[in-house]
Amino acid sequence: MKKFLVILFATLLALPASLATAAPLLVAAASDLAYCIDELAAAFRKETPGAEVKVSTGASGNFFAQIRNGAPFHVFLSADMMYPTQLAKAGAADGATLRPYAVGRIVLWTTDSRFDVNQGLALLRDPRVTRIAIGNPDTAPYGRAAKAVLVRDKLWEAVQPRLVIGENIAQAAQFVQTGNAQLGIVSLATVRSPKMAGVGRYYLISDTGVPPIEQGAIVTAVGMKEPLAGRFVRFLGSPAARAILERQGFGLPAVSND
Structure with a gap:
């Protein structure tokens, strides 16, 4: 017992x-x-x-x-x-x-009122655009997607000197939000999130011709x-x-x- x-x-x-x-x-x-x-x-x-x-x-x-x-x-x-x-x-x-x-979907996003994102990626040819944020194409899939659409539209070579590279898509969005980049190619989910809803303006980028x-x-x-x-x-x-x-x-x- x-x-x-x-x-x-x-x-x-x-x-x-x-x-x-x-x-x-x-x-x-x-x-x-x-x-x-x-x-x-x-x-x-x-x-x-x-x-x-x-x-x-x-x-x-x-x-x-x-x-x-x-x-x-x-x-x-x-x-x-x-x-x-x-x-x-x-x-x-x-x-x-x-x-x-x-x-996922990507958008062109800005909080700078001088720029009309409805021009789409053609806006990146504007000489006033000196800083463009994207995720790192080597490690971030959304960065690869950003590079793919820029290559597709024959803009990659022209914009490279002006790129601000974020470690990931969240950091790329932060660069735009804080004004460290005038424009950014970020995820639609980011700009539609409760935290970002109504902040700035975005343009949905066509995924034609890219994975x-x-x-x-x-x-x-x-x-x-x-x-x-x-x-x-x-x-x-x-x-x-x-x-x-x-x-x-x-x-x-x-x-x-x-």
Whole structure:
């Protein structure tokens, strides 16, 4: 009997500790999600009582490098499909969980009243435009998209000396907002966010002739041991998540049947 009570006491002590130290779901999210990722996380918690989600936002390319080198993120929400696909090929993520969750759009944005963005990218030929912000084309998918439309419209060579390069799309937008750049090519989601709504003016840039900004979610190799990781990725295809993304200015991929 004494032995039984000792075992029971030890078990009761262990249970609260194990519940209290349950690890949060760690999500690495592209910076274009900065204004809606908290709402997505809250909606996920509502559907998954007891779940704790901790989010870091930044350039997709930087997260790619970190995860490939063992950073302990469970889920990666990239601003493209290339980075998560490469992680899967390298064995740093579970390729079976890869799915598109949103389609980004880019805009020409300014807070400077002297410039009429309705001219579109042709406005960048105006000699008064001396500072143009974009994300880093080497690490930020929205930076690559900005470069693609500038190349398409034969403007890339002309604007390079005037470019102000942000580490990610959020920093590029910050350059415009603070006046450190007169114009910027940023995400539609950024300028339609509650924080930026009504600030400045923007022009939706045509995506004709350039690759779509299809954004992908994947469970990392570390996340394969965390049941909530796959559940969070699948949640992004739910009506609740899609409604949030669409409201924030993202396009939506076809509905998945999984």
